Amino acid sequence: xxxxxxxxxxxxxxxxxxxxxxxxxxxxxxxxxxxxxxxxxxxxxxxxxxxxxxxxxxxxxxxxxxxxxxxxxxxxxxxxxxxxxxxxxxxxxxxxxxxxxxxxxxxxxxxxxxxxxxxxxxxxxxxxxxxxxxxxxxxxxxxxxxxxxxxxxxxxxxxxxxxxxxxxxxxxxxxxxxxxxxxxxxxxxxxxxxxxxxxxxxxxxxxxxxxxxxxxxxxxxxxxxxxxxxxxxxxxxx
Amino acid sequence: xxxxxxxxxxxxxxxxxxxxxxxxxxxxxxxxxxxxxxxxxxxxxxxxxxxxxxxxxxxxxxxxxxxxxxxxxxxxxxxxxxxxxxxxxxxxxxxxxxxxxxxxxxxxxxxxxxxxxxxxxxxxxxxxxxxxxxxxxxxxxxxxxxxxxxxxxxxxxxxxxxxxxxxxxxxxxxxxxxxxxxxxxxxxxxxxxxxxxxxxxxxxxxxxxxxxxxxxxxxxxxxxxxxxxxxxxxxxxx
Numbered sequence: 001x002x003x004x005x006x007x008x009x010x011x012x013x014x015x016x017x018x019x020x021x022x023x024x025x026x027x028x029x030x031x032x033x034x035x036x037x038x039x040x041x042x043x044x045x046x047x048x049x050x051x052x053x054x055x056x057x058x059x060x061x062x063x064x065x066x067x068x069x070x071x072x073x074x075x076x077x078x079x080x081x082x083x084x085x086x087x088x089x090x091x092x093x094x095x096x097x098x099x100x101x102x103x104x105x106x107x108x109x110x111x112x113x114x115x116x117x118x119x120x121x122x123x124x125x126x127x128x129x130x131x132x133x134x135x136x137x138x139x140x141x142x143x144x145x146x147x148x149x150x151x152x153x154x155x156x157x158x159x160x161x162x163x164x165x166x167x168x169x170x171x172x173x174x175x176x177x178x179x180x181x182x183x184x185x186x187x188x189x190x191x192x193x194x195x196x197x198x199x200x201x202x203x204x205x206x207x208x209x210x211x212x213x214x215x216x217x218x219x220x221x222x223x224x225x226x227x228x229x230x231x232x233x234x235x236x237x238x
Numbered sequence: 239x240x241x242x243x244x245x246x247x248x249x250x251x252x253x254x255x256x257x258x259x260x261x262x263x264x265x266x267x268x269x270x271x272x273x274x275x276x277x278x279x280x281x282x283x284x285x286x287x288x289x290x291x292x293x294x295x296x297x298x299x300x301x302x303x304x305x306x307x308x309x310x311x312x313x314x315x316x317x318x319x320x321x322x323x324x325x326x327x328x329x330x331x332x333x334x335x336x337x338x339x340x341x342x343x344x345x346x347x348x349x350x351x352x353x354x355x356x357x358x359x360x361x362x363x364x365x366x367x368x369x370x371x372x373x374x375x376x377x378x379x380x381x382x383x384x385x386x387x388x389x390x391x392x393x394x395x396x397x398x399x400x401x402x403x404x405x406x407x408x409x410x411x412x413x414x415x416x417x418x419x420x421x422x423x424x425x426x427x428x429x430x431x432x433x434x435x436x437x438x439x440x441x442x443x444x445x446x447x448x449x450x451x452x453x454x455x456x457x458x459x460x461x462x463x464x465x466x467x468x469x470x471x472x473x474x475x476x
Binding site: 047050053054057058061065066067069070073076077080083084087096097098101102105 | 307
């Protein structure tokens, strides 16, 4: 994994349980000052969601059992629901989905290609890791939009992803084939690097590179901690 | 195309426009006496819908332009909506989706394999032709279920499929490459044969083969007429 921030290793902390009152007070760090223009934001968020949907569709089509197909079809419906929610927002502003997604195609198609995975289980990890990370990321980026737009976009992105069904499918596959776990742990590490790259590409850089890094660091530290918890849920080391 | 009924060629009539009052009176011929048990009906209808969804998902993933992806994602959402509507009905009766679909897997996976198509445009014709035919078919078969179930299932299957978006995508592809039309016309003929086979497989045979044929003939004549209109909409000969 690329070491994004020189000081990162010194700062990573084991996630701790907070009391409810502490949680309510804590505000997530956001990236509002690096939010790109509305059309760019929505085009990236929608085209990435469509990419996640395509990967999930492939996971349904190549699932080893009908039971897996049935479970994954719920996940794919949730992803498509998020995409459609973003399209509603796109059209509300007089854009078209194709119009705002087209300029984002090159980088995101390449992201999809390099994160494709060699088989069904790697593809499922891709769906799980990239969707989790990117939903979190765009939720942090949304506060830089107008408040009403941000509220609606965050509502769409925070809808239930049915990720627990991906965890169940992957855990079953790992239990049935213990050697799969170490391969998927490696795959997860590669994925988080590629996902951070595509996320950084979505940012609107300021003139001052150092100040961007200073803003990014705490957010990416939190996003990586969430990624670590996601891999933990599979019993894998991030 | 297999000639299903020896007398068919003598009976095919050019579809005629009816006045509104005639349409209102005319009742579609149905297949109520050949409807299989509820679990079998719902398992077949749901697994075929999931197959259509998988094919549409592949069409989105392999679409040549972002505009095509955006259009096809509406079609795929409609298909997934029908699948989910059938799952609601399945679970209402205490079945699980995987439980009723599993016994149908073998025949339908084979149907999916032989109707896969060599490229994006053939796959789109598959989505268009098989979904149109099978939705019609299960609507004719549903009246053999309990009346309340039949009403809900028909409501699910008759929801908007956004097939006009498939027609638009295919018409654009044919306009851009006139030789494509004759290849897709051939593909459509092969598809309707395979689709009729999988549809017949869904029927509950009575002991009397001749009486089955007598019931099937008028229904399949109507389904083939609807198929012909679908191919007409592409400017292709059925």
